Amino acid sequence: MHRASAGPSRSVNATTPADTRIYAVGDIHGCADLLSEIIARIDEDIRRRPIAHTIEVYLGDYVDRGPHSKTVIDLLAIRLVAHHAVCLRGNHEAVMEGFLQDPAILQYWLQLGGMPTLASYGVELHDEIATAGEVHRRFLDAFPRAHELFMQCLRNQFRCGDFLFVHAGIRxxxxxxxxxxNDLIWIRDAFLDSTRDHEQFIVHGHTPVPHPDIRHNRINIDTAAWRTGTLTCIAIEGSAILFL
Structure with a gap:
């Protein structure tokens, strides 16, 4: 497991409300160990640098690819209730929600990395051929009521001060x-290639980058935690962005 060292703060042309610090966390993808470490760092940073108002924003893609999606949702559900965390919907949550409604999209979900998510809920796909309907029934039986409620709380966007938090970007x-x-959770090139000033400074994930990518109009903090072992968390206060 790699830990990104805290570096000097970067200043952007946007600001939070007074006496407010926002912690934003990139795509987790089933990496519960990295999420636990980030949560501990957030709590320690608040103890070390107290401020009147703190907000935690998780940018989506909690499930798939990594091994412990169920535990990730367990952890985030606690943060949502106990700390009023803001949890955004990523495209992977949208696909999982789709499978909960319609077993016909199972193969599409598996192509996006859904098998480790099913396994984390105890739904193993062994050598024997299980129909999509059977997998769907087993997943519904294994999916806790608390996780249903968590999914109902997911947002597509969150605005605070001059900052807009979304999973993928905006049109x-x-x-x-x-x-x-759909753009907020799926868009790529049209947003990533845009150099125009948006109404807000955009904080997003969705498209993996080797290191957090700060532009004049946005910051991307998806550092492919499931593959690299680096889950990025930033603290935004005033116009400064600090990497925890």
């Missing part, structure tokens, strides 16, 4: 209030 040129929810 450039479209007012925030008119954004398509």
């Amino acid at each position: 450039p040129g479209v007012p925030i209030e008119h954004q398509d929810p």
Whole structure:
């Protein structure tokens, strides 16, 4: 497991409300051990640098690829209730929600890394051929009520001060209030290639980068935790961004 060292703060052309610090965490993808470490670092940072208001924002993609998706949701559900954390919907949560409703998308989900998620809930796909309907029934039986409630609490966006938090990005040129929810969780090139100033400074994940990518109009903090062992967390206070 690799731990990103805290570096000097970077300043951006945006600011939080007074006496407010926002912690934002990138794509987790079933890495419960890394998430536990980040949560401990957030709690320690708050103890070490107390401030009137703190907000935790998790940018989505909690499940798939990594081995412990169920435990990740267990941990985030506690943060949501006990710390009023903001948990955004990623495209992987959207696909899992889709499978909970419709077994026909099982193969699509598996292509996106759904098998480790099923296994984390005790639904193993062995050599024998199980129908999508059978897998669907077993997953529904294993999916806790607390996780259903957690999924119902997921948001597609969160605004605070001059910052907008989304999973993937926004459609450039479209007012925030008119954004398509599918763009917020799936968009890539049209957003990533845009150099225009948006209404807000965008904090996002979804597209893996070797290191947090800070541009004049956005920051990407998806550092592919499931593959690299580095889960990125930033602390935003005023116009400064600090890497925990």
